[in-house]
Amino acid sequence: MKRALLVLPFAGCVILPRSLEQPANDQTTVALLTGSLGAPLNDIARHPWFAVRRKGEIGWVVYEVGGGGATESDPFRKHYPYENPILHEVWRGDDAEKAADCLEREAPEWIAKLDYRFYPGPNSNTFGDAMLRTCDLRASLPSTSVGKDWRGLIGGGVTSEGTGLQLETPIVGFKIGLKEGVELHFLGLSIGVDLWPPAIILPLGPGRLGFADR
Amino acid sequence: MKRAIVVLVVVLASTAHADRWRRAMDRWQGGAWLHYELTGMQRVGDAFDCDACAAEDLVLAGARLHGFLGANASIAYHLGVDIALGSTVRDAGFAYDLALFPVGILVRAGKTSIVGFGAGIGGMGGIGTIDDALTFPVEMTAEIGIGRRVRVLSRARVTSNALAPTRQSAASSIAFADELDAMLGLRIGRYYDDYGFPSGNGYFVGVSYRELAGGSMLGLTIGYSIDLAMPRRWVEERDAEYDDHGRRRRRVRMPSTQ
Secondary structure (H helix, E strand, O other): OHHHHHHHHHOOOEEOOOOOOOOOOOOOEEEEEEEEOOOOHHHOOEEEEEEEEOOOOOOEEEEOOOOOOOEEOOOOOOEOOEEEEEEEEEEEHHHHHHHHHHHHHHHHHHHHHOOOOOOOOOOHHHHHHHHHHHOOOOOOOOOOOOOOOOOOOOEEEEOOOOOEEEEEOOOEEEEEEOOOEEEEEEOOEEEEEEOOOOEEEOOOOOOEEEEOOO | OHHHHHHHHHHHHHHHHHHHHHHHHHHOEEEEEEEEEEEEEEEEOOOOOOOOOOOOEEEEEEEEEEEEEEOOOOEEEEEEEEEEEEEEHHHOEEEEEEEEEEEEEEEEEOOOEEEEEEEEEEEEEEOOOEEEEEEEEEEEEEEEEEOOOEEEEEEEEEEEEEOOHHHOOOOOOOOOOOEEEEEEEEEEEEEEOHHHOOEEEEEEEEEEEEEEOOEEEEEEEEEEEEEEEOOOEEEEEOOOOEOOOOOEOOOEEEEEEO
16 A cells, blocks of 8 residues: 555556447547557557557457557457557547548558667657658657657657647657647657646656546 | 689678677677656755755656666676756756766676766756756666565765856765765566566665755655666687588687576
């Protein structure tokens, strides 16, 4: 109990996380999830994947770096070898149709061109953020998705949530916006304050201390 | 003929180069550790020469990322970067403490224990409370793994300051530097040996002490720490050996891994 109290501030406690129940297949669905890497990086690094299921289908097509392309039955709860999945955003209906088409078109091409570097990037998280921006999917990856803010030697633009701006170099960078709040980046690690939903952004665990991102 | 000789020389040189590279890769071994820390400190005792110690307390949150690389199992080159931001709470001044350690040496012991020394440059101050100083820190870090769950974390840093006249000779217990900073903590977590790579992570709590700007501060540090390294390998040199075709075998072998 004492230890639990001690670690609480650092554990990235998230209030009201999204349920990992799969939505019905009466509409096309696109979901953005992340899972933690294996030990000992399990608390500081996460990996993203997009799960896409067309209307009426049962299986999910997964888009990610280092895998994907296969059909999975439940990438919400199990996506080997990643653990502790978090659902960050779900798109349904027409939005999901557009997103599915975009991911199908853009993801393989982006991955084929990827000159992968585990740290600081470009890596699987760079792919996740790039797809969010390319396909106009308004969401953001958690701060423990190290590499999400990789823009090369220097880069910037509108954030993936679409209500802010960011400027990045491999050493330092920042993101500022109406929903994004203020996020400082140092060597790929993120710290800051998310304005909506409110949370403190930490480079540990689920990446935030406060309300779940939605 | 001339062209054939040139080709032969290039081939031999590149083979030798590849061999050297392979041997170097066999020897090089390294690791890294990362700390996330939150430290809260309160001034204690009377300041002994305290024109500048407007800060009653200091809260800093930040990260320390250090790495090492060496050509043998025990001694390695060590470098690191520390960044912490916060506030002198009651005086509401934004505070920062940054340090880059480009030069250092590290000794490895056991599977995961290390003792490292580093020297570098940085900056530390608090707006309106602690004069901004260009710092030249020298730091000793010791992390000792005890069993599979416990790791002792310790750090002691002495700093020489520039650009801040009020922070010269501002530590009462040392005469050879201007300020002092130390932390002793205990990490409770896990040890891993996946794929032969010794590593570990966990949360820690520690006691922090600082002599800063003429005053002494005592406080608590909580944080998260992760360490990972290549296994220590003892490499032996042997005389060159040749196979039946007259090709030289690799000279390096690794008899033991701990």
